[in-house]
Amino acid sequence: MGSELFELTGKVALITGATQGIGLAIARGLGQAGARVVINARNAEKLERAVATLAREGLTVSGCRFDLVNGAEVRERVAALEQEVGRIDILVNNAGIQRRSPLEQFDEKVWREVLDINLTGLFLVTQQVVQGMIARKSGKIINICSLMCEASRPTVGAYTAAKGGVKQLTKSMAVEWAKHNIQSNGIGPGYILTEMNRPLIDDQKFDAWVRARTPAGRWADPTELVGTAVFLASRASDFVNGQIIYVDGGILAAL
Ligand code: GCO
Numbered sequence: 001m002g003s004e005l006f007e008l009t010g011k012v013a014l015i016t017g018a019t020q021g022i023g024l025a026i027a028r029g030l031g032q033a034g035a036r037v038v039i040n041a042r043n044a045e046k047l048e049r050a051v052a053t054l055a056r057e058g059l060t061v062s063g064c065r066f067d068l069v070n071g072a073e074v075r076e077r078v079a080a081l082e083q084e085v086g087r088i089d090i091l092v093n094n095a096g097i098q099r100r101s102p103l104e105q106f107d108e109k110v111w112r113e114v115l116d117i118n119l120t121g122l123f124l125v126t127q128q129v130v131q132g133m134i135a136r137k138s139g140k141i142i143n144i145c146s147l148m149c150e151a152s153r154p155t156v157g158a159y160t161a162a163k164g165g166v167k168q169l170t171k172s173m174a175v176e177w178a179k180h181n182i183q184s185n186g187i188g189p190g191y192i193l194t195e196m197n198r199p200l201i202d203d204q205k206f207d208a209w210v211r212a213r214t215p216a217g218r219w220a221d222p223t224e225l226v227g228t229a230v231f232l233a234s235r236a237s238d239f240v241n242g243q244i245i246y247v248d249g250g251i252l253a254a255l
Pocket residue numbers: 098100145146147148153156159188189190191192196197200
C-alpha cells in the first residue's frame with residue numbers, strides 16, 4: 001500500500017483565511033497532493049495575489065471571497081462556489097485572529113470579534129459546507145486548533161476560550177456527522193513562524209522562552225503542518241474522528 005492512500009487528485013478543498021501563514025501553506029500542500037484548492041479571505045486584493053502565486057506554481061486554484069462572520073454572505077458564496085466547482089470534499093477551517101490583552105481589561109468588542117471569527121465563523125462555514133458532504137455521504141473537515149485548546153498563557157484569554165470551543169466543536173461535528181462518512185478532526189500547531197506571531201518572534205525574551213519550552217528547541221515553519229493536513233484530508237484517515245493532532249515539537253508533552 002503506497003502513497004495512493006494520501007492521493008487527493010479529483011478532490012476539491014476549501015481553505016479559509018488562506019492568503020498567508022498556515023492557511024496558505026496547507027492550501028499549497030493540498031494542491032501539491034493533487035487537490036483543486038479554493039482559497040478564502042475577506043480581502044479581495046490579498047486573495048487575488050495568493051491565487052496568482054499558487055497558479056504560477058502550477059496548482060489548480062481559485063479564490064472565494066467572503067467574511068466568515070457574515071452568515072448570509074457565507075451561505076450565498078459557498079452555494080455559488082459549489083455551483084462553480086461541483087463539490088467541496090475537504091474543508092480546512094483555518095481563518096482566525098489573535099488579540100492579546102490581560103483578561104481583566106480585555107475590551108468587550110475585541111472579545112466578541114475573537115470569538116466571532118475564531119469560533120462562530122468556523123461554525124457558519126462548516127454548517128454550509130457540510131450540507132453537500134451529508135448529501136454525498138463523504139467529507140473531511142479539518143479545524144486548525146491550538147496549544148490553547150489544552151493550556152493557556154497570560155493575555156490570550158479570548159483566543160483560548162475560542163480555541164477551546166473549536167476543540168469541543170470538532171468532537172461535536174465528529175459524533176454528529178460520522179454516520180455520513182464525514183471525518184472531523186483538528187490540527188494543533190505549536191509555535192509557528194507566522195505573521196500572527198510576529199510580535200512574539202521579534203520579542204527576544206518570548207523567543208527564548210519558546211525555544212526553551214519546546215523540546216525540539218525551535219519554532220516550526222508553517223509547511224511542517226502540511227503532512228498532517230494531507231493525512232487528515234485523505235482516505236488514510238477514514239477511521240480517524242474527533243481527534244486533534246498536535247504538531248508542536250513536543251511542547252504539550254513536557255512539564
Ligand atoms: C500566543 C500565540 C499562540 C500560537 C498558537 C499556539 O500568543 O501564544 O499566538 O496562541 O499562535 O495558537 O498553538
